[in-house]
Amino acid sequence: MPMTHVSMRAGRPAQFRTAVLKGIHESLHEALGVHPEAFFMTITEHEDANFLANTTFPFKRSPGQLLVQITLTAGRSADDKKRFYEHLVGKLKATLGVDPADVFINIIEVASENWSPGNGLAGRNAVIPAANSPAASAAS
Secondary structure, eight states: OEEEEEEEEEEEHHHHHHHHHHHHHHHHHHHHHHOOOOEEEEEEOGGGGGGGOOOOSOOOTTTOOEEEEEESSSOOOHHHHHHHHHHHHHHHHHHHHHOGGGEEEEEEEGGGGGGOOOTTOOSSOOOOOOOTSHHHHOOO
């Protein structure tokens, strides 16, 4: 159940922003096996004065770069993450023409107990017991 945030300079159309989020989610699903309904994503647009990101180090990037930060439950291998990075930049290039150099990705891994999907439940796989289940009867 990743949580994704994208920062970018203001001015891109809504269709572009939506396609970026969809591309990220599809890559998370296709390359890392994230559940297809597990999407919790935001984009924040910034005026130039509020967006300072190097365009020359360690290689040249455009002012249109995307800063992508994804929080995931820990446990994926370095190869899994590399596959995701390559999948995502390929998808954004193919669907939106985004230069792969303009996609800066940061993954933050956290332990499962650091998630609460709502209702005060703990753990990324927390579910509310069905009304007729033994767990629901015991909780009553």
